[in-house]
Amino acid sequence: MTTLISAQYKPTVWMKVQKNYFKNWRSALLSMMCFAVLGGIVWSIVDWGILNATFSSTARHTECYANGGACWSIIANRWRVILFGLYPYDEQWRSITACFIVVATIAFSCFPVFWTVRRLSLIWLVGAASFFVIMKGGVFGLSLVSEEQWGGLALTLFIFVGTVLIGMPLAIMLALLRNSKLPVISKVTGVIIDTVRSLPLISILFTFALVLPFMLPDMLVGEKLYRVIAASALFFAAYQAEIIRGGMQGVPKGQEEAAQALGLGYYQRITRIILPQAFKNALPAMINQFVTTFMETSLVTIVGFFELLASANAAYGTGEWNFAFVEVYFFVAAIYFAFVFALSRYGAFLERRMAN
């Protein structure tokens, strides 16, 4: 008898479905409608993307038209343009190697074992140097490929990593200056942050890429790519600084007082007590800013760089393939998704790790 009752109280999957989606006739109706719409969407994607699709790399557009579905042949034919942009055809193995170097460097620095200033700097020094040698060449018998010819995924990653590497320390510095006890410093920093935040990223990119060369002496102008990265880093830092400052405000005043009472100096209090807790408070918003920045790298096409999205546009931009832009965007979206999803999973890992 008792076993019967307890067996009844153990909810089966079907009972949960019933309880959550078919509680009464209204919820049942709504559920059925949602399932129908979802099912329809999934079916049409499967129908278009797989069942009626053309996969053959030798197929031409006529064959795709005949099949009626997606024309994945364009990816097979044009993936090099998407991934490498204007990078010279014979040297493209260097571009893909460079991508792996960036991803490996990021992956290494994600492991808590490497979270000391010395180890992180070493990893990034080696990573950046080897990326640069591989991409630009001009040494070790590698032919020179100037920055204007860089493109596709490697360029997107380079701009993103450059932005974060310059922007993150800058953001921390701005957040600390903004919190300074000296009113002049905190006010001036506040004006700088608010100015950058009130300008659209595009206008900052334009200014750095096209206007700055007229205003600076020649020796300070540098390559356009690096000016663009500087602009992007400045924009990133202004937002991230406010996020970090918000996190710092969530740290109780007693924390700093306890550290002071123990005799810790300013730098020690900031690095050991305040920032670790501020990062923990601000982590979801910080990860969000990383994700946004990764996708905003596509804005550099406006000043003439062929990063991932611009290269994708070029990939279907020939007379033969220009009907197949949806397939190209699917492919590019999948690449963006892979990176952003990894980033958000890593954020979730950090949140779990910090929760104690």
Added chain:
Amino acid sequence: MYASTNAVEIRNLQKFYGQYHALRNINLSVKKGEKVVVCGPSGSGKSTMIRCINRLEEHNDGSINVLGTELSDDISNIDEIRREVGMVFQHFNLFPHMTVLENCTLAPMLVRKMPLAEAEALAMKFLEKVRIPHQADKFPGQLSGGQQQRVAIARALCMQPEVLLFDEPTSALDPEMIAEVLDVMTSLASEGMTMICVTHEMGFARKVADRVIFMDAGEVVEEGDPESFFTNPQNERTAAFLSQILSD
């Protein structure tokens, strides 16, 4: 000038918050090894006064001399005093992102440049003293209030300070946890630590204090040995305060 037997010497101390006169002409000398209890109604300035001793609050006038070092704007003087003066807070203020052991080893390693093994041995010694060594690998959030406050005392002791300041160390605790913290403080007192305690625990004051100081409205109204302070208060404000606090 500074007498070598005095740990803390406060002269004509004045402190303002804007227009508000928080401390009025405070004079206080605490000898080495002396235990002083400071009491008084809330808002009387007792916390402000002991927070001035390690410069958590800046004083506006008068002088504070700790162990022969004059407290001034000079950052190296402030650092020197903070190394020798420990503090225990009302809300413990343990670092939540570090384990109990890391809380205790942090300052000796960063400030005294002690090697890790030595700092850990020292921390375990003081964690044993506050009777909590088995919790060393836990995080503060996993401990009860009384346990956290004992860890906070151990953390302060790890800097091996000459003077310990207590800022209402039992006020945030549940009643059943007050005794365990007071026990630790009593045993510290018996070992000769110089202590200045802001507290409302009159039983502790009577048992441990060499001197009790009563503050009201930012000034020291009365001071004396515990016996005469409690049985025969001279000032009527003291008498009124004591009758209030001892009535229950």
